[in-house]
Amino acid sequence: PDALAAGPWLLGSPVLDQWRPEQVLVLGRPTLHRSVQRLLADPAVAVTVLTDRPEWTDIAATAVAVGTTLRCVGSPNPAWLHGWQQADARAADAVTTTMGGHPQDTGLGVAQRLVAALPAGALLLLGSSNPIRDVSLAARPRRGLTVLANRGVAGIDGTISTATGTALVHGGLGYALVGDLTFLHDSNGLLVAPDEARPDLTVVVANDDGGGIFGLLEQGAAEYSGAFERVFGTPHGTDLAALCAAHHVPHIRVSASELADVVAPARGLRVVEVATQRTGLRTLHDQIRTAVAMAVGPIVGDSA
Numbered sequence: 001p002d003a004l005a006a007g008p009w010l011l012g013s014p015v016l017d018q019w020r021p022e023q024v025l026v027l028g029r030p031t032l033h034r035s036v037q038r039l040l041a042d043p044a045v046a047v048t049v050l051t052d053r054p055e056w057t058d059i060a061a062t063a064v065a066v067g068t069t070l071r072c073v074g075s076p077n078p079a080w081l082h083g084w085q086q087a088d089a090r091a092a093d094a095v096t097t098t099m100g101g102h103p104q105d106t107g108l109g110v111a112q113r114l115v116a117a118l119p120a121g122a123l124l125l126l127g128s129s130n131p132i133r134d135v136s137l138a139a140r141p142r143r144g145l146t147v148l149a150n151r152g153v154a155g156i157d158g159t160i161s162t163a164t165g166t167a168l169v170h171g172g173l174g175y176a177l178v179g180d181l182t183f184l185h186d187s188n189g190l191l192v193a194p195d196e197a198r199p200d201l202t203v204v205v206a207n208d209d210g211g212g213i214f215g216l217l218e219q220g221a222a223e224y225s226g227a228f229e230r231v232f233g234t235p236h237g238t239d240l241a242a243l244c245a246a247h248h249v250p251h252i253r254v255s256a257s258e259l260a261d262v263v264a265p266a267r268g269l270r271v272v273e274v275a276t277q278r279t280g281l282r283t284l285h286d287q288i289r290t291a292v293a294m295a296v297g298p299i300v301g302d303s304a
């Protein structure tokens with residue numbers, strides 16, 4: 001219940017200085033957001049890793065303790081928690097409002113709407129790189145979903161096959177959210193051999209015709225725009241409907257606002273394509289960062 005909706009944005013905002021944690025408890029692989037990694041690298045923060053594996057992720061080599069169980073001592077400071085929650089409510093609204101003002105469908109919007117619309121008990125497999133980030137950055141926390149991803153080295157390879165395997169094991173309804181390059185990389189995964197079990201799997205493809213993630217990284221800066229599309233954008237113009245037809249897999253193309261209707265429970269394997277735009281993403285992320293800073297400004301100032 002205390003999960004933050006806008007956590008990664010808040011860690012890059014003045015809220016962090018106002019209510020800096022003294023301790024961080026790490027579960028899993030915290031490699032997704034630079035704002036999280038900066039926090040873990042902060043020498044003023046005591047990092048404890050909770051794991052049931054013999055190895056764990058500690059990129060900044062700052063973990064002061066690693067263990068399988070935790071014993072909490074002392075009592076939490078309710079004002080500290082309240083501060084973060086207040087800031088989170090404001091920031092999450094700022095994220096949604098800023099996204100709503102963006103004129104085109106983006107992966108952020110697809111992620112937010114998809115997570116809200118999925119039926120309880122569903123499995124959601126997230127592809128690298130933007131889909132998993134977009135869910136983390138834009139979706140509201142909710143119960144009733146099992147969310148999986150191939151983190152580790154975060155390859156885009158084999159993702160349709162991973163989604164198929166996990167959906168079969170899950171037994172209930174399976175969903176995957178992937179980018180177009182990830183989809184193309186493993187489009188072979190749509191092939192279900194005649195004697196193999198067919199998963200109940202809906203693959204949602206946020207198709208921005210290339211590598212949207214790279215526009216958000218250093219190479220997306222204006223000074224590299226001359227070479228960007230050829231080297232990183234890599235537009236392909238592939239007809240996903242034709243590709244699905246070749247595999248006898250149903251395909252539908254919708255706008256982000258239609259997602260809620262089309263992801264209603266259904267049996268079998270199908271592909272839902274949403275055309276998204278990557279050209280305005282860098283600006284949109286900047287606008288969200290600014291909107292979050294402005295939204296939390298008054299409460300940070302109040303208690304400073």
Ligand SMILES: Cc1ncc(C[n+]2csc(CCOP(=O)(O)OP(=O)(O)O)c2C)c(N)n1
Nearest residue numbers: 129130155156157179180181182211212213
């Ligand atoms: C096997 C493999 N090759 C290359 C990469 C580098 N890579 C990371 S993200 C990405 C682009 C992914 O594009 P897309 O699936 O359209 O999603 P988005 O750009 O929206 O994140 C690439 C090529 C990788 N992670 N794994």
